[in-house]
Amino acid sequence: MPLFWRIFALNAAVLVAATVVLLLGPVTVSTPVVLTEALVLAVGLALMLVANAALLRVGLAPLRRLSRAMSTIDLLQPAPRPLVTGHSGIADLIRAFNTMLDRLEAERATSTARALSAQEGERRRVAQELHDEVGQTLTAVLLQLEQAARRAPEPVRAELRQVQETTRGSLDEIRRIARRLRPGVLEELGLNAALKALITEVTGHTDLTVTHRLGPDLPPLDAETELVLYRVAQEGLTNAVRHARASAVEVSLQRRGQDVELRVTDDGRGAAGAAEGAGIRGMRERALLIGAQLSVDRSATGGTEIRLRAPIRQEGPAT
Known part of the structure; x- marks a missing residue:
């Protein structure tokens, strides 16, 4: 009726x-x-x-x-119907x-997948141009400065040496940005090595103390899942450095049954009650692509804990 x-x-x-x-x-x-x-x-x-x-x-x-x-209802946080x-x-x-x-x-997942795929492609292109064009140009400038410093008188030579150091620092920064845009180590050596390289990079350029616990029994994962895990860890460390005012962070990647769980925990000021920014919403969109569950909560130390639980999806056979 x-x-x-x-x-x-x-x-x-x-x-x-x-x-x-x-x-x-x-x-x-x-x-x-x-x-x-x-x-x-x-x-x-x-x-x-x-x-x-x-x-x-x-x-x-x-x-x-x-x-x-x-x-x-929130399409970025699936709930029971x-x-x-x-x-x-x-x-x-x-x-x-x-x-x-x-x-x-379904439509949001499809459009998000296309957008993130285009974003990753653009990141690769920018990283390649930074490495090939700007990097090579600065390398040539360093060589020219070296030759000029050898022929210059002593007062000018000291200034040229200082310019060399500044240029070399800029070259290192450009290479670091290129590595963040395109994690080549992820494609070449896998997720564990990429996370360790990311942690080394963060601790080398900040005062943040980062420890890691990477499980020894992690299964092989497909490329998309590895990229999502890496980007979420990267965003978690970036938030700890820029926004949380943290002094210590722990990155954990463990197997949990048929899932893998990534946790990024800091001792900063926490995110409880704060509106979600573009970084967290970006992590939620990436999590939806692989059917993962993302939570952002207060940690035991009062900081922020980002937890991503993703189903194990192994790389399919080559066709």
Whole structure:
């Protein structure tokens, strides 16, 4: 029965019941109205309203649950679908809402995959240009400065040496940026080696103390899962350096049954109650691509703990 007719039937049943009581019962209405008759009618009206409200509350309860789900749903944080309850129109509405969510999540995953793939491609291109173009140019400048310093008189030679050191520092910084844009060690040596190189790089350029616990029984993973794990660890360390004001961070990668779990825990000021920035939302989008679960909570030390639990997906055979 459609929702309109169900509500109409409920109200009609209450009114018919009230009419039958008035016709068959001893209740009458005098002119002017007697106090006892007014009391009886008031009680009857109150009972009708209470019965009507109770019936409507029960009948429309699935709509309230659906409304709460619609107001709190977040496509970046998958949640259980609303249960398909109620009759006819209400059940159809909840079923249509769940279908819409499935379609939106699938379309978002597809568009996000394309965007992140394009982003990684652009990062590779920029890293390659930094390494090949800017890096080689600065290397040539260093050689020219070396030759000029050899022929220059002593006061000028000292200044040229200083320019050499500045140029060499710029070259190292460009190479470091290129490595962050395109983690070649990840493709060549695997996830464990890439995480260790990332930690070494962070500790070499900051005062942050980073420890790691990488499980010895980690299974081989497909390239997409490894890249997501690496990027989440990279973003977690970047947040610890730039925003958390942390002094120590622990990076852990362990096997948990049929999943692998990455945890990045710092002792900084924590992120409880703070709005999620682009970095965390980017991590959530990457997690959705591989069917992983991402959580950002307060750590035991009062800082932030980023936890990513990803299903083990091994690289398929070459075709």
